[in-house]
Amino acid sequence: MCGRYASSRRPEDLVEEFDIAEVRVPEPLEPDYNVAPTKQVYAVVERPPSREAEEQAVPPERQLRVVTWGLVPSWAKDRSIGNRMINARMETVAEKPAYKRAFAKRRCLLPADGYFEWYPTKELTKSGKPRKQPFFIRPRDHGVLAMAGLYEIWRDPTRTDDDPDRFLWTCTVITTEAEDSVGHIHDRMPLMVERDRWGAWLDPGRPQDHLLDLLVPAAPGALEAYPVSTLVSNVRNNGAELLEPLPLEEVPQ
Template identity: 50%
Template sequence: MCGRYAATKDPATLAAEFDAVDLTEDAPRADYNVAPTKSVVAIVQRHPRDAEGDVDESTTERSLRVMKWGLVPAWAKDASIGSRMINARSESAAEKPAFKTSLARRRCILPADGWYEWRRDGKVKQPFYTTPQDGSSLAMAGLWSAWHDKADSAAPVLITCSVLTTDAIGPLSEIHHRMPLLLGPDAWSRWLDPDSQDVAELLAPPSAELVAALELRPVTTAVNSVRNNGPELLARYEPVPDVAEPDLFSVEAT
C-alpha cells in the first residue's frame, strides 16, 4: 500500500516537469511526510470551460490542482469515509462502487519525490524510502472525486483523491507486497485522457526498467510519526547489525 510519501517540489517545478498549468492557488508547502487526509497536489486533464461555463470538447487542458488525500465517493453520506479510501487496488478498482466511476472518468497523477514503506522484522518495523535515482518526480496513478455535502448546500465542493496500488516487483517486494502504481512519461497522456474510459493496459505493475531506476533507502523511524517533517527524514539510516534502532514512535496511518 501507499500510506505515506514525500512531496517537496513547488508548483512551478511540477508544472514544468508534467507540462501542466498551475491552477493550485493555495498549494501545500514542501512536505516530507505526507499523510492521509492532508491536502496534496494532483495533475488532471480536463476539457476547459468558457466564461459562460460551457465545456469546450475540442481541446483539453492539463493542470495542477489541490485535493485532499482520501477519496470520498460522490454518493457518500458524509466525508469521513475518505480516511478509509487512501488507496485503491488496481486489480479491483473497476468493480468497486467507491472507485469505478473515478477510474472511468476521473483519473489523476499524484506527483511525489518518493514514498515510504515498512518492512517488519520480528517486532521491529524498519522504514524504507523509495525515490528515483535521478531526482525526477514519481507519477503515482490516482483517482479523484468531487463530493457535495447535501446537508449544507452552501459548503464548498470537496475534491479528494486516492492512490492506486499494485503488486510490488523486484527488490520492492522484499519490503512490502504492495506498491503505488507508477506511470512512466509515455503513459501520462493516456492515463489522464478524459475521453478514454478504457485504461486496463495501464493497470499492470510498472516495468522492471522503471523499478530499476529507483533507489531503495533505509531511513530512521522518526518518519513513523506525522509530527516529524523535514529533510532529515529522507537521509539514509543504516541500522547497526543485530541492534535494532529504538522505535521512538508508533507507526501512524500506514
C-alpha cells in the same frame, strides 16, 4: 499499500515537469516529507477550463490542483469514508462501486519524491510485536514519481450553494503487487505511469477497454530503497531529515 509519501516539489517545478496549462492552486503547499492520509496534496488532472467549455465540447486542459488524500465518492453521505479509501487495488479498481466512476472519467497523476513502507524486523517491541523499520523508496535517478491515482468531487450537503468550499476534491493512489527489488519490504506498491503514457491516462474521454494496460509496476532496477529514521512513523514529524539514509549499524535486523 501506500500510506505515506514525500512531496517537496514547488508548483512551478511541476508545471514544467508535467506540461501544465493551468494552475488551480489557491496557495502553494509547503514541502511535505511525511504526507499522510487526509492531508492536501498536488494532483495533475485534465478537465475543461470551465463548465461552459465543457458544454461546448472544448478539449480538456492539463491542470495542477490541490486535493485531499482519501477518496470520497460522489454518493457518500459524509466525508469520513475518505479516511479508509487512500488506496485502490489495480485488480478491482474498475469494478468496485467506490472507484469505478472515477476510474472511467477522473484519473490523475500524484507527483511524489518517493514513498515509505515498513518492514517487520526480528527485534521485538515491549509489547512483543516485531519492530518495524521504515524504508524510503524512490526513483533511482531521483526524478519525480508519477503515481497513478483517481480523484472525485464531492458536494458537501451541509454547505450552501454560494459557499466556495461546498465542493471537496479528494484522491486515492492505485496500488499493485510490488516488483521484486522492493517486494521484500512490502508486497504492495503504488502504480507508476510512464511519461509517454501520461496523456492517455489523464484523457477523460479515453475508452476504458485498455486503461489498465497503461499501468505497470516500476521497471526492475528503476527504484531504490533504503532505511530511514523511525521518526517518520509519527506524522507530526516533518522535514528533509526524514529522507536521510539510516547508517547500517542503526538498522534493526
